[in-house]
Amino acid sequence: VIDLNDRCLQVAVGTPVVFYEIPGAVLDGSQAICDGETANLTVTFTGTGPWSIEYQDDQGNVVQLSNITDNPLLIPVNPNDTTTYTLTDVRTATCVGPADGSATVLVNRPPEVINVIEQCNFPLTHYTVTFTIVGGDPSSYTVSGHPGTLTGNTFVSDEIPKATTYQFIVDDGNGCGPVVFGQFVDCVCGTEVGSFQPDPQEFCGAQPVSATGLYLGGEVLDSNDVLCFLLHTGDPFNPIATNPNEPVFPFDPGTMAFETTYFVSAIAGNDDGSGCVDLIDPCRIVSNDVPVVWHEIPSAVLLGDADICAGESTDLTFTFTGNPPWTFTYQDDQGNVFTETTSNPNHTITLSPNQTTAYTLLDVSDANCPGDVSGAAVVGVHRAPQVVNVERVCDATNDFFHLEVTLQGGDPATYMVSGGSGTFSGNVFISEDIPNEGSYQFFIDDAFGCGPIEISGAFACDCDTNAGAMTGQDQGCGPDDLVQGFHDDTNLFLDPDDNLIFVLHDAAGNILGNILATGTTPEFGFIPGVMNFGQTYYISAVAGDGDGQGGVDFDDLCLHITAGTPVVFYELPTIDISQDLTVCSGDEAKFVLSMTGTGPYDVVYNDGNSDITLNNVPNGQTITLHPTQTTTLTLVSVTDLGTGCSNSAGASATAFVNQPVSAGVALGDFEVCFGDGTIINLADTLSGADPGGQWLDASGNPVSGTFNTAGVGEGTYLFTYTVDGPDPCPDDAEQVAVVVHPLPTADAGEDQELNCSVTEVEIGGPGSSTGNVTYTWNNGLG
Structure with a gap:
């Protein structure tokens, strides 16, 4: 480390050094403009200018700007x-x-705005303007100038009086409009239509209707007008058929009905474009009407083939289509002709001919x-055989x-x-062969049922075989029982080749x-x-x-069958009892x-101690108990x-018995003194x-089985x-009281003070408890 205080310190000339801040720039300014307007983009810089920038659009066009000092730009x-x-x-x-x-x-x-249509109404007193809006923002289209309805991008104005000028202002939420348009509109028509002679026309069947001879002419048409003829049900603007040439129309069963005007x-x-009139042309004009009705061709059908017995009657049925009343003619095969009128589409005529007769329908x-x-x-008229x-x-x-019966007549x-x-x-x-001494009864008739004739009686040949007689009656109970007939052989007689047997069968009398x-x-x-x-x-x-096998030949002409002993098997009765209960x-x-059978019934049941009998009771009989233990x-x-x-x-069924409960009996109020715990x-x-x-x-809150009187106030709990x-069984409850x-x-x-004058005073104050209270006085001297 250099001591900067050194007196010999020497410093050389320095090299200049400059640090520059790195520039930065951010472009923003997204916005919406109308076509032809100018938008401003914003560039915000950091660092120290002037700056140079380069930007490009999404078409690849590059723009360079330099020596920029504005921030933002x-x-x-x-x-x-x-x-x-x-x-x-x-x-x-x-720097970059x-x-x-x-x-x-x-x-x-x-x-x-496109497709502008000006449409006059039929009285030619008003007109409407319809147009379509394209471009712009369809979700925010607005139309002003005249009221109307905008549906999607189509606007239909309310009616505007004729001979006026309309003006509409159209814009959207972007505000790049508006589009303003309008003009003068009048509603004048010169078209005229001719007239018909209004005579009602009626036709039978599906033939074409022609009103050519009823059209009187008189139409006046402009250069783009045509004359057309309409078939309709009363609304000429909703025609069934049109004819640009003449007032002739066929009957179409797929869309039309008979008897309809x-x-x-x-x-x-x-x-x-088809040669007929554009029904939305405000100048269209309709003539008067000619009523036309197609009538269904009526029909009549004769039914009633029958076979009757002499003296009986039958019905001929005439079935009609068309419109009543109907007049019809028929004849019989004797040449007799009959004419009748009816309004019933299913008309009947009751006849009683004496002989077979054919009837034919002639006209209707x-x-x-x-x-x-x-x-x-x-x-056909028939008679019984004789x-x-x-x-x-x-x-x-x-x-x-x-x-052997000889007959005549009948069929x-x-x-x-x-x-x-x-x-x-x-x-x-x-x-057939009839047993000797037997009776017979035959009824003979033919397929036409005009009889029958009865042939009956009894006849005896010389047969001696006799099976005796059966007497009495018997019954059996259930499928395992047996029944017995009682044979009386008093008149029994058997030929040497005869056998006697007994037959169980289902027919009464001497028929098996x-x-x-x-x-x-x-x-x-x-x-x-x-x-x-x-x-x-x-x-x-x-x-x-x-018959060679111990039985009899049931085809024996002298076979003898006694009237049978009636026997009946009855189904065993059954019984059930309702379910357990508590x-x-x-x-x-x-x-x-619950019993099955004919009834009434005798019933035996056991209650655990002994058998008990119920006599002559119906199905659904009730047994009532008041048990004190399960039974x-x-x-x-x-x-x-x-x-x-x-x-x-x-x-069996069990009555389960539950015992009632007891909450006990209160022994009286439980009393304690305040504070004794x-x-x-x-x-x-x-x-x-x-x-x-x-x-x-007392508030219904559960508590334990103990009550601690410590800390509770005076009163009754x-x-x-x-x-x-x-x-x-019902619940039981008992209330007890604890008195504190x-x-x-x-x-x-x-x-108090005693002196020579006052030798006796009364002591005791008003704050003492009253009632059954014992007080003890102490003079403090022991």
Whole structure:
């Protein structure tokens, strides 16, 4: 280190050194201008000037500025389109620094107005102006000058009186406008249309309508006008069809309807390019109307082919289309012609011819037009067959006989028989074999049903076989029981080749119907899947020729079938009991019995101690208990008194019994003196209380089971003990009181003096406690 105080110190001439601050520049000034306006960019410098800078636009054009002393520097620019400028270089005479920043100049142009349409209304009293706005900012378009509606970029003015000059001012939020335009508008029309002779026209069917002869002419047209004819429903400006040549229009079933009034009109106005009138031409003019109606061609159809019996009647039905009333003509095949008028589209005529007759529809017309007819009807008249002779023929063994019935009339091709079976041979009916001494009943008719004729009676051949008789009746209970018929053999007679068997069947009397089972004894069981419970069946004795297998030949002509013993199988009754329930001791418990069968019923159940019988009770019977302990009812048996059938049972239900709770009985108020600090066990203030309850203070707040009187004021403190009862038993509560009494006070009173004159004084002051209080005086002398 050099001692700068050294007297020999020598200092050489110094070299000059200068430190320059590094320059810096930031370009900003983004802004929006209108086309043709000038924007100022701002460059802010750091360091010491003068400065030189270089910037360029987004087209690559470079601008250099030097010897700048203004800070900040304003650079005026006038771009034709939106342009971004970026600072690329800054420097001084001594140093180069960092250049930063850019600015975007948004160039806005005013909106433009195109497609201006001036439209006069039909009375030619007002007009509207419609135009389209393009360019500018569509979100901020504004239109002033006249009221109207701007929808998107289309403006439609309200109506403006004719023969006036309008002016509109159009701008947007950029403020680069406005665009102002307008002119004088008048509404004058010289077009005239001719007229029609307004005679209503009606046509039948879909033929074209022509009003050519009704158009009287008289139209006046300018150079661009045309005359056109319209078909419409009343609004000529919403036509169904147009014809630029003549007032002729076809019927179009796709868009038109019969019985609807349409109108033919002429219209004159500007050509819409198709040869007809432009309907938005304000000078269009429409003539008067010619009403036109197309009527549907009516039709009539005859229906009613029928077959009836002599003396009966039938209906012919005439179905019409078109407009009522209808007048129609028909004839029968005897040449009789009938004419009627009706307004019913489904008209019927009741006829009762004596013989088969054909009817034909000849013509029809409705309120407007003649129509088309079709259809015919034939009414066949038939009579029942008649019996000429009945012959009864026994077989060689006299076990069976049959009938031979000779018939005439009716329709032999469709003869039929009911009540029994047999065959037809031409006009002779040969019945099936009928057991000897049997009765018969046949009904004979043909397909036309004009009968039937009855052939009935009884006949006996010399057959001796007799199966005796069946008596009594029996019933079975359930599928495992047996039923028995009771055979009386008093009149039993069997030929040497006869067998006697017993048949279980489903037909009453001496007819077997469906044979369900056979046996050598009159005892049978229930056949599941074949027999039904509750249905009456029969056990008959049957005697006849043996079949070689121990049975009888059911085709034996002398087969003898007794009337059967009625037997019935009844389904075993069942019983169930409603579900378990829970009650409070001594409360009512109800159980409902559900039985199946005919009813009423005898029911036996057990209550855990003994069997109990309920006699003659209905389905849904209720058993009511008041148990004090849990009790289970077990069903033992059920008897259906309607059928006499019994069944065992085993279902059970339990009445679960919950015991009521007790919050005890208060033993009286618990009393302490203020400040003695006694801790009271609240449970000691109750007698007979169930454990597990909750203590609450007078405000309903839970407290512990003790009460510390230390620190509490004088007064009465109430506590409630609550025990929750098990459902459905109620809760129980008991209230106790703890009384904190104030301590007694003693007041000796004012000091007193005894002397020769006053030998006796009364001591004691008003501050002493009153009531049942004992005071002790002490003279202080011991």
